[in-house]
Amino acid sequence: MYRVFFLVSITFLLLSCNDYQKLLNSTENEVEKYTAAENYYNNGEYRRANALIEQIIPSYRGKPQGERLVYFFANSYFETKLYYSAAIQFENFIKSYPNSQRIQEAYFMEAKSYFMLSPLYSLDQDDTFIAVDKFQVFINRFPNSEYVSEALELMDELQNKLEKKDFEISKQYYTIRDYNSAIKSIDNFIADNPGTIFREEALYYKWLSQYEIAINSIESRIVERVTELERSLDNFLRYYPDTIFIEDLSEKINIAKQLL
Structure with missing residues (x-):
């Protein structure tokens, strides 16, 4: 029974991969790609969603679905830990859709992307400074946002890292x-x-x-x-x-x- 289940699962997986690859390689079927991308995204298959969205975004620019796709595109980068790309795409969303209902979340996620890029205290802290600035912009712009408390916690963590770096430099003189x-x-x-x-x-x-x-x-x-x-x-x-x-x-x- 287990062997049958295993073979069925493998077969289903191969068919699924084959269908995805065919859709990805297709030069048409944009509506089908949109539907598939949304399904992949909602099911947590962010890499597949990202690849499909990248193909169809130009076709949906200026259309109602465009805003949704650009946000999904940015967040799929974040979910796959491609934080530089996520930060760039969230910034693109902010510029393209300043009146979006997701604008608060986009500002927050842009800052959080830089937070995720912040390295060990002993390394160069350029991304840490950018993250602090981005969080501050978010808090100043949306002081009543549901994300403010998390933003403040993450800012504290970043500030402690910067202080740790400065302190270690001071301590080095003693060493x-x-x-x-x-x-x-x-x-x-x-x-x-x-x-x-x-x-x-x-x-x-x-x-x-x-x-x-x-x-x-x-x-x-x-x-x-x-x-x-x-x-x-x-x-x-x-x-x-x-x-x-x-x-x-x-x-x-x-x-x-x-x-x-």
Whole structure:
């Protein structure tokens, strides 16, 4: 029974593929292609839908079905993870159909396409900046849209990525033992990103830089710098009394105090 079912399934699949290929290669049957494209799209077969839509879009430009096809074309790229093409086609939809009932969704999906293109924080962030700008345009234009809450969440994720990149650059100064540059860079990072989720860790690395400067000071500067180190630690613990770095901080401040 299973073997019969398997053979029937394979036969049906081959016939289906054959019918699709014939339709795709046909130079006529635009109405049939439109119907098939819509069926493929609604059934989640986005690659097939995309290929058929690409063929018939010129014929439906200016017709009522044209708007629907252009949106399906853009979204089928998104669903097949071809995000650059999706972004371009959503932008095309926005320009071609500014009064469409789908215009809010198109603005949102254009921004989301760039969000999906945003790479790891360590790489070039051009697409991240574009995504942030696109989401901001969407929110400003449609502040009451049902997609605003998701847009804000995605923007937060992008902003955290940009902050992570900036913070890692600042932290790199500590890694290469350029402690004065680390302190200056971290101060600038916090000033530019006062609400950053990396604030605690940034201040920790600033304190570590101050610590390295203090314990390696000439004798005439040790008292001054260790005293300043204690003051900085008190300020840090006032903001972060339950910091995960407490053990390391306690150990290092005790080492520094022994130099007095």
